[in-house]
Amino acid sequence: MSKGDPNDPKGLIFESYRIEGITQAECRSIFLDWALSLPAEADTKAALRALLDSVTAENQDHPMTQVMQEGLIDMATPRRRGGWRTRPRS
16 A cells, blocks of 8 residues: 555545544544545445555554544445335335
8 A cells, every 4th residue: 555546545544543542433534535536436345445555564453444444344234225215115
């Protein structure tokens, strides 16, 4: 992972690994910022997978790595779209 990575256009993920003592809550906030900063046509899942692939062995225990892994799992798990339209009618 490097600054200027097309999967991290603002360098948010890159910079998170450089912040000493960063917490998981701070990483979640940065992750949300990252997701919102991607172009609408971007494949978020592919970008996240590429970023995770570029994480080095010494960063496996970093809170951002854990947040990104959780994000990838959550994207793979379909959720029920709520609202009155999806409720069974009697």
